[in-house]
Amino acid sequence: MAVLLTVPMASADPVDDTLILNGETEMVTRTAAPDHVSDAMDEVLSGWHFRGTETRAMQADDFDNPGMIFVEKAEDTWNAVDGSEGESCASCHGASDQMAGVRPTYPKWNEEAGEVRTLEMQVNDCRTNRMGAEEWKYTGADMVNMTALLASVSRGMPVDVAIDGPAQSTWEQGKELYYTRFGQLELSCANCHEDNYGNMIRADHLSQGQINGFPVYRLKNTKLNAAHSRFKGCIRDTRAETYNPGSEEFIALELYVASRGNGLSVEGPAVRN
Numbered sequence: 001m002a003v004l005l006t007v008p009m010a011s012a013d014p015v016d017d018t019l020i021l022n023g024e025t026e027m028v029t030r031t032a033a034p035d036h037v038s039d040a041m042d043e044v045l046s047g048w049h050f051r052g053t054e055t056r057a058m059q060a061d062d063f064d065n066p067g068m069i070f071v072e073k074a075e076d077t078w079n080a081v082d083g084s085e086g087e088s089c090a091s092c093h094g095a096s097d098q099m100a101g102v103r104p105t106y107p108k109w110n111e112e113a114g115e116v117r118t119l120e121m122q123v124n125d126c127r128t129n130r131m132g133a134e135e136w137k138y139t140g141a142d143m144v145n146m147t148a149l150l151a152s153v154s155r156g157m158p159v160d161v162a163i164d165g166p167a168q169s170t171w172e173q174g175k176e177l178y179y180t181r182f183g184q185l186e187l188s189c190a191n192c193h194e195d196n197y198g199n200m201i202r203a204d205h206l207s208q209g210q211i212n213g214f215p216v217y218r219l220k221n222t223k224l225n226a227a228h229s230r231f232k233g234c235i236r237d238t239r240a241e242t243y244n245p246g247s248e249e250f251i252a253l254e255l256y257v258a259s260r261g262n263g264l265s266v267e268g269p270a271v272r273n
C-alpha cells in the first residue's frame with residue numbers, strides 16, 4: 001500500500017445530496033449493496049457523491065452538462081446511412097429512445113455469438129454484420145458518443161447486469177482481476193475503491209469506482225471517456241503494464257464492476273473531474 005501510506009489521507013464523507021435530473025427525474029445514487037458485494041460493503045454509491053458542488057450541478061441539468069453535446073452528435077450518426085447496405089441505426093431500430101432499457105443490462109451474454117458482449121461490441125457487430133460499415137475504434141469518438149446516446153435514453157433506470165448462467169465464468173474472471181494487486185505499488189482496484197473510498201488521495205476524493213455514469217465527461221480532458229479508458233488509467237497509476245480497451249480482461253472487469261453497481265441509476269454521460 002506504498003502510495004496510500006506515503007500520502008497523507010484525510011477522510012471526507014461522501015456528500016449528502018440528491019441528484020434530480022432536469023428538475024424531474026430523481027436518480028438512485030446510493031442504495032443497499034447487491035447481495036454479491038454485501039460482505040464487503042453495506043451501501044453502493046455513485047461517483048457523483050464524491051465530486052464538488054459545481055461538478056454535481058453540471059450533471060443535474062442537460063443544458064449545463066457538456067457531455068450532452070456529444071449525445072447530440074451521436075443522434076445525427078444514429079440517423080445517418082453508412083456502409084454498403086444503405087442502412088442507418090434508425091432504419092432497423094427506430095428512434096434512439098427505443099433503446100431505453102438496453103444500457104442497464106450490458107455487458108450481457110449473447111447466445112448466438114456465445115460470448116459476453118459489451119455495448120461497444122454489439123454496436124460494432126451491427127456496423128460490420130448488418131450495415132456493411134467499418135468497425136469503430138473501441139474507445140474512439142464515434143463509439144463513445146454512441147454509447148453516451150445509448151446511456152442517456154436509459155438514465156434513471158437501475159443497472160441490472162446478469163452475473164449467473166453463461167455469464168458467470170466471465171464475472172468470476174472479472175472479480176479475480178478486481179482483487180489482483182497490480183504494478184510496483186501492488187494495489188488492487190479493491191485497495192482503493194473498496195477499502196479507501198471516502199478518503200482523499202492527493203487532491204482526489206476516492207469513490208467506489210462505479211461505472212453507472214459512463215461514459216463520463218471529464219473536466220480534465222474535456223471529452224467523453226469510456227469505462228475501459230478509466231480502467232487503463234487507474235492501472236497505469238499503479239505503475240503497471242495494462243490491458244487494452246476491448247480486451248477479454250477488461251470485458252470481464254467491466255461486467256464485474258457493473259455488477260457492483262446493480263441498483264444504481266444509469267447516469268451516463270455523467271460529469272467528473
Ligand code: HEC
Pocket residue numbers: 078087088089090091092093099102110112119122123126127130131146150
Ligand atoms: C440491418 C438492421 C440493423 C442495423 C442497421 C443496426 N442494427 Fe443494431 N441490432 C440489429 C439486430 C437484429 C439486433 C439483435 C441482434 C442480437 O441480439 O444479436 C441488434 C441489436 C442491437 C443492440 C442490442 C439491443 C439489445 O436489446 O441488447 C444495440 C445496442 C444495437 N443493435 C445498436 C445499433 C446501433 C448503434 C446501430 C447503428 C450504428 C445499429 N444497431 C444498426 C439490427 C440492426
Ligand code: HEC
Pocket residue numbers: 003046047048050178187188189190191192193201204205206207208209210211213216230231234235237238253257272
Ligand atoms: C491508487 C488508487 C487506485 C487504484 C488502485 C484504482 N483506482 Fe480507480 N480511481 C482512483 C482515483 C483517485 C479516481 C478518481 C476519483 C474517483 O472517482 O474515485 C478513480 C476513478 C475510477 C473510476 C471512475 C468513477 C466515476 O464515478 O467516475 C472508475 C470506474 C475506477 N476508478 C475503476 C477502477 C478499477 C476497475 C480499478 C482496478 C483495475 C481501479 N480503479 C484502481 C484511484 C484508484
